[in-house]
Amino acid sequence: MKDQAPSDVLLSTVLTRYMHQHGADLASSDSASRGVDLWNEFFGPRATVAEVTIPRQEEFMKWLAEREYSDGYVRRMLGVGKSALNRAWKRGEITQVPFVELPPIGEAYPHYATRDQIVRLLNAEMPEHIWAYFLVRLCTACRGDAARDLQRFQIDTEAGLVHLNPAGRRQTKKYRPTVPLLPALAAHLKTAKPEAHLVHWHGAHIKSIKTTWRKLRKRALLPAWFVPKTVRHTLATWLRQRGVPAWDVSGLLGHHAGGTTDTYAKFDPTYMGPVRQALNEIIEDLGKDVPRLRALLGVTVGSPCVTLESTLSTPSLEVSGLRVVGGTGFEPVTPTMSR
Template identity: 30%
Template sequence: MINVRLHNERPQDIDLATVFARYKAQRATTVRSNEQIARSLRLAEDHFGAIVLAELTPGMLEDWGRTLVRAGAATGYVRRIMTDVRSALNWVRKRGEVAAIPYVPVTAFDEGRARERIITAEETARLLMVAEPEWLRRFIMIAAATGARTEAILELSPFQIDRERGLIDFRVPGRRETKKRRPVVRIAPQLAPWLTASKDRLVGRGKKALGIQWREAREAARLGEDVVPTTFRHTLHTLFDEQFVPESEVLDWFARPRADKSTDHYTKRRIYRDEYLSSAVDTVAKWLAEVENETARLRASAPGDPIISTSLRASCVPTRLSTLG
């Protein structure tokens, strides 16, 4: 019944699996979080089985969510699942395909605490020193210097680098902008040598390859599982706060919306000013200088340091990060 025309169907005449299948086929494939949506709906379908909409109640949904939490799922994750289920049900209702849908208790589950883990300069140096291959070191350096989201870094191309003005424009022409907007950030001096690539992408790998190599490097550097690519994003947020970077620069660096959204319409040319994100990029440069110092220190202690594999080539443990790019 995926492509069958439906109109104001009674809840007792249409099953949950059909609703989910129609939503995934006709709507979910057009949004960037389609894989997450598919996982959420598959979990719901596996749990509730072959039931019709009339049988699904808010209490059943909340009880299922509580079961997931007791099994170890974070409340924020369960809230996301509930949000995806709600979106699927709302979609068929708004299109007039079903007469009624059950209430989905999304607010019964907290959003969860934001990640608090930050990565130190010494930990970053260790990660860079053991990271293989070269594209992984490039990814780590871009993440450490920009705090950009993983997808934005993996999609970054040489055409998005404005060397003359010292800018990286993570925005992609023609890409539909979501709530997770992409910024235009300044290039710290230590990052510049890493931004040269002959390929269409600076990193040139997908999420799966990144995940595999990231976990191997993290283990080799003796870092915990709480160190993930977005840890650099949280770290820069913290550094900006500690160094009293102006709020306006923090909003611009992470492409956060302003309270007065009309302001963005009149300030688009600010990225071409010399003072654009000046305090923020100075903070990043100081942070990367600390990473360089830690790299030099660890290199000097490499012969007796169990963290650094003796099989690493000397060229993989430079005195300056810039020579790696």
């Protein structure tokens, strides 16, 4: 394709060529593919590039908003089409492309849940894969796509770490950090089916939970503003309320990327120590009122010391990269402990 007029080129052609020629190289290829699908669904298969006018773009944004997509998500989906059009123009395939005006970034997500709301969510009846999804998000404070993508090989039980960004995947602006492996998630690994993805439907990778989520939100009597990412924002809020340093919380959330030296910091036994301890305390506290979480933890929550519910005659026990210590709680396994 060379020097084509915008009125002679189908928008669907530009979008399809973008994904086939460039989409596979994108770290956020899944998001780009979803964006292409939404553009094609709204504009239709016969719309030309010239028809992507500002009024039509505004109608597109309104259409996306009516589907309950967040402002940030709408902006990302608009950006996919803009990138596809600009790429075609830069490569000389089209003589001119319309200007795609992205909506403003907007304010940070303002909501965080109460403890009662999180308890109601975790106690609500839900499919096994949705429970696994929220457990991963609760134990890592990760984003939804990172939770759905998480596979067993990304979890280093010996070092007690969860590599949210798998080897070979290029980092995006939504940085996926390496975070501590908490006992609740470690216990889930031992009891869950040995599928590659921790969040799966009969072994198949889960791409979205939107349909199930709407039913679950009503079942748990949660407000309309409560969306899955509310869990992440709530954890960040609770961690700061517990005095965890802002830098540690930022690292857990992937809001900053470490340099070359920091690559080795995660193997320090004290890596994210305040975050590890505070998250454990949060999960143990929730376990007091969430039987499924309490059973998974395998601890007597609320007792003067942390003990295993099962018979334990030895003073300490290593569990998936962590050590349960008689009256002191959890601590990371050092190389000496591993031996």
